Amino acid sequence: MRIALFATCLADTLFPEAAKATVRLLERLGHEVVFPFEQSCCGQMHVNTGYQRDALPLVKRYVSVFDRYDVIVAPSGSCVGSIRHQHSLVASNCGERGLAARAQDVGSRTYELSELLVDVLGVEDVGARYPHRVTYHPTCHSLRMIRVGDKPLRLLRQVRGLELVELPAAEQCCGFGGTFALKNAETSAAMLADKLTSVVATGAEVCTAGDASCLMHIGGGLRRKETGVRTVHLAEILAST
Incomplete structure (x- = not known):
């Protein structure tokens, strides 16, 4: 399966090992992982603090970048929550009905890592070892x-x-x-x-x-x-x- 990685801001700037580990894990399981370089912030910070219109360009960016992929994964339940439940709402509230529909569609293809593994790939034993x-x-x-x-x-x-x-x-x-x-x-x-x-x-x-x-x-x-x-x-x- 070809999977697009949405790394998230925190992984990109402070916790890159989380994003790298996501790639290693999925490749070990036999999947191709691609990283679209045009990706940016999901806009959750803007929405949660009341700046929906400022989040709109970020919603547009996410939809534009990831619309071409059937499966998207992010090592963050928080960001996936924003993408699924806020993106379409932000677009709709800003009068962008077409974007809202596209955002809802792309959001439905965006998964948190454990969801992807268990629900989409059907795997629970990923072959890991961690003696702690x-x-x-x-x-x-x-x-x-x-x-x-x-x-x-x-x-x-x-x-x-x-x-x-x-x-x-x-x-x-x-x-x-x-x-x-x-x-x-x-x-x-x-x-x-x-x-x-x-x-x-x-x-x-x-x-x-x-x-x-x-x-x-x-x-x-x-x-x-x-x-x-x-x-x-x-x-x-x-x-x-």
Whole structure:
């Protein structure tokens, strides 16, 4: 299968290993991965802070770049959620009905990594090996917006050598929420403190998730507290051999 990679801003600028791991994993499974160089931001940050018209050019860019591909993957439930649930809405609200229809179509072909693996490619054992004690944080957008359910856990359970431990209060938000962490810093910090307590309580060496944004937030807190717990993107674990 030929799959187009939408790397996302955070992967491109701060967490390139997540995007690289996605490519390695899919190529190991026998698929061709292409990277359209014209891609840019999905526009989620603009939409979530009320600047829909400023997000419109980014919606147009995404549709223009990825319309030619039957399957698109992104290592981010958050960005996939924006593409599926915000792009068409933004276009419609800006009076671009034709674009709205195209955005909805392209969005329906855009998948978060665990969705692609389990639902489209029909695979749970990806041949990975990762001999560490790991806990999984289900990010808000993947859990509530695109509803990946237990797909990441099903994939992790098949990783050789990996000891998967349940995260207490797993479904509670880590407090990042994009600009929420900036505009409501004290509330965000309190939410993060609860999440850190839960992560440390597992005794895990690694906390994983499908969104670099949440891992950035949680990882920063874990490092500041010198817990010794690392954050690793789900794609990197699944690409390990």
